[in-house]
Amino acid sequence: MGLKEDILKLKKEKNALVLAHLYEKAEIQEVADIVGDSYFLSKKAMESSKDIIVFCGVKFMAESAKILSPNKRILIPVNDTTCPMADMATVDKLKAMKLRNPKAKVVTYINSNGDIKALSDVCVTSSSAKAILNNIEEEEIIFLPDRNLGSYLQENIQNKKFILYDGFCPVHERVEEEEVLTLKNRYPNFKVLVHPECSKKVRDLGDFIGSTSELIDYSVQDGTNGFIVVTEEGVLYQMKEKSPNKTFIPIESGMICPNMKKISMKDLYNCLINEEFEVHIEEELRLKAHKSLENMHLLSNK
Structure with missing residues (x-):
């Protein structure tokens, strides 16, 4: 069996819920039970009756889930995934x-x-x-x-x-307006989707500004067939899953959060099998x- 099958098997054996943020690697999102933004995932943790909740994201997200659900066992696969x-x-x-x-x-x-x-x-x-x-x-x-x-x-x-x-946010802050203008000129019929964590100069080039989940919803509902996506590249996985016939163009210099990408399939497997890196917060x-x-x-x- 491969890691994917092992993880799916362990989830059942351990009665575990795996939550993944939209910026996680595609293979992590693929094996997760629920994918979404940080608050949505914290709410899902609160509603869950599972024995173990594994939060694939940066540490403050798992911490938020623990704040809302103090009696639940919340694990994080990599313990040093801080958010700059x-x-x-x-x-x-x-x-x-x-x-x-x-x-x-x-x-x-x-x-x-x-x-x-x-x-x-x-x-x-x-x-x-x-x-x-x-x-x-x-x-x-x-x-x-x-x-x-x-x-x-x-x-x-x-x-x-x-x-x-x-x-x-270093990932959103470093996007230059010239990068967006270059793509707009190359794809004149595409709409530009921008996260509000970008600078004002970049936001002003957007056709729609919204949170990660709002950007995904817009890309599904809007009649446009192509989008320039100005946020962390992990979001493109969900956009493509929900709209396979549409085209999504990321920023060429790469909008990748290294801390969100730290969690590997092996880390998730180890977290499930060893039940390691439980989140604790002083009451x-x-x-x-x-x-x-x-x-x-x-x-x-x-």
Whole structure:
């Protein structure tokens, strides 16, 4: 038997649920039970009755699942899959921002570590952020860690004053507008799909801006037959699966998150067979972080 068959067999034997983020390698997405963005996967972990949940993603994602589901066994196949953007946000810097702006609400992108969520008033996803911000009464908003998503929200929400933390996603940040223009000239009839973690110059070239799941949905529903995709290349796997007759063009310099690509089939197999790298969170921190995620539910459904 190959690794794929071994993994599928182990999932049944161990009564395990395998979750994979959209940026994971294609072969990981293929053997996963559920593929999606980080918050969607955390919700699926919460709803699951399986004995073991294996989270194929970066560490803050598995941590978010544990915050929401403290009594579940959550494993991560590779223990050092940190997110550079999440790590840019530090407790000391956030505390200093809060002191300088005592009236501001702290709104934190879900792509953040547990200690930052614990200091936040509410978490947001890139798809829920607008609705949540419109339901916050306070005028001043400290937004972290991503300055690009923050500036995109600032453009769309006029009645708030944003104080932006200076963090960014290296994969989305390094895309140059010239790269997108070159592809637009080469494929004039293709639509450009852009993630809001890109810079404003790149966002301004997009026909549609949205979260990973929104970009996929748009590519399925829109009548266009070709798309230039300006986000991490793992998303193209789902786009091609859902629309096999459409053409998807990635950025030529390569938008690849090395940390998302760390997990191999062998790592996933070892994680399942050895039940290794369980996620643990100190309870006091978990409760504080849980509050910001709970507020995300409340404010997005107002």
